[in-house]
Amino acid sequence: MADIPDRIVLRRHRDLEGRGWQIWLRRGLFALLPVLAILGLLNVFGQRPESTTKSVDAASLKLYAPSRVRSGVLYQARFHIAAHQDLRQATLVLDPGWLESMTLNTIEPAPVGEASDNGRLSLDLGHIPAGGSYLLFLEFQTNPTNLGHRSADVSLKDGNRMLLQINRTITIFP
Amino acid sequence: MDIVLRAIVLYVFVIFIMRVIGRRELSSMTPFDLVLLIILGDAIQQGLTQDDYSVTGAILAIGTIATLQVLTSYLSFRFPPLRRVLEGEPIVLVDHGKFVHRNLRRDRMTEDDIAEEARQQQIASLDKVQWAILEANGSISFIKSE
Numbered sequence: 311m312a313d314i315p316d317r318i319v320l321r322r323h324r325d326l327e328g329r330g331w332q333i334w335l336r337r338g339l340f341a342l343l344p345v346l347a348i349l350g351l352l353n354v355f356g357q358r359p360e361s362t363t364k365s366v367d368a369a370s371l372k373l374y375a376p377s378r379v380r381s382g383v384l385y386q387a388r389f390h391i392a393a394h395q396d397l398r399q400a401t402l403v404l405d406p407g408w409l410e411s412m413t414l415n416t417i418e419p420a421p422v423g424e425a426s427d428n429g430r431l432s433l434d435l436g437h438i439p440a441g442g443s444y445l446l447f448l449e450f451q452t453n454p455t456n457l458g459h460r461s462a463d464v465s466l467k468d469g470n471r472m473l474l475q476i477n478r479t480i481t482i483f484p
Numbered sequence: 485m486d487i488v489l490r491a492i493v494l495y496v497f498v499i500f501i502m503r504v505i506g507r508r509e510l511s512s513m514t515p516f517d518l519v520l521l522i523i524l525g526d527a528i529q530q531g532l533t534q535d536d537y538s539v540t541g542a543i544l545a546i547g548t549i550a551t552l553q554v555l556t557s558y559l560s561f562r563f564p565p566l567r568r569v570l571e572g573e574p575i576v577l578v579d580h581g582k583f584v585h586r587n588l589r590r591d592r593m594t595e596d597d598i599a600e601e602a603r604q605q606q607i608a609s610l611d612k613v614q615w616a617i618l619e620a621n622g623s624i625s626f627i628k629s630e
Contacts, residue, residue: 314615315615315617315625315627317574318574318576318615318617320576320579322573323573323574323575323576323617324575324576324579324584324587326575326586326587326590329573333590336503336504336506339500339503339504340504340505343501343504381534382534382535454486454534454535454536455486457486484490484493
């Protein structure tokens with residue numbers, strides 16, 4: 311009959327004395343994995359788009375874009391402007407956070423003009439008649455090295471006249 | 485720089501996963517386990533190098549992981565309590581021919597699993613087995629009755 315194998319201590323390796331807590335630690339740590347998956351389903355790590363709408367007498371702006379993304383992912387931001395009054399020179403002004411370490415793949419339709427508005431990206435969309443609407447698509451890819459939490463406010467102007475502003479942030483997970 | 489950080493984070497996470505999933509899943513090779521390993525490898529690779537196709541990036545990633553592997557190995561060697569944490573300890577599954585069911589349950593193993601493993605080691609009957617021990621590396625050692 312084989313004796314107890316060398317280095318095997320029955321109290322520890324068979325009866326698991328002093329090791330009872332280990333399995334509960336392992337189960338507890340394992341529970342973190344489905345928690346991560348559930349948080350992912352709940353959009354904690356992005357990149358499900360969310361709608362934010364702001365309206366004033368002259369116009370309303372609906373922004374449909376994710377506020378949480380991960381490095382490397384492609385995503386879209388959709389800006390829907392509904393003009394309640396005639397907008398002679400509708401202009402969207404985006405915070406630098408929209409473009410910081412982001413690749414802007416395309417803007418459709420192309421704006422009439424682009425400029426810097428005190429460090430923010432200003433997109434001149436041209437004339438939108440009263441009752442008309444304008445849909446602007448921006449397609450992004452988050453750069454793989456991008457990471458952090460940035461302001462991504464959007465303002466709608468008519469010329470130099472501020473109409474409304476949507477305050478938001480964008481969070482980039484590694 | 486970030487590729488090194490990603491390598492460190494993923495290495496620690498893989499160690500964590502290996503310890504939490506259980507040693508059997510990562511040492512055995514049932515079709516399900518093989519699929520698991522392939523998916524793990526693919527997901528890790530994408531998170532590690534992302535869009536970096538450069539040789540420099542690959543060298544950095546491999547170098548970081550190799551360094552961490554040696555470091556982990558050294559720390560395990562130097563500090564035995566850490567070895568238990570990182571690698572685990574043996575567990576007796578069969579004692580004098582009798583199954584230790586509590587220990588089987590602990591690692592989600594059945595008597596059939598033990599019998600299968602025994603057959604792979606040319607042991608036809610578990611009656612001939614004195615000890616079966618689940619080793620820290622996930623393999624099962626059988627010691628026959630003399």
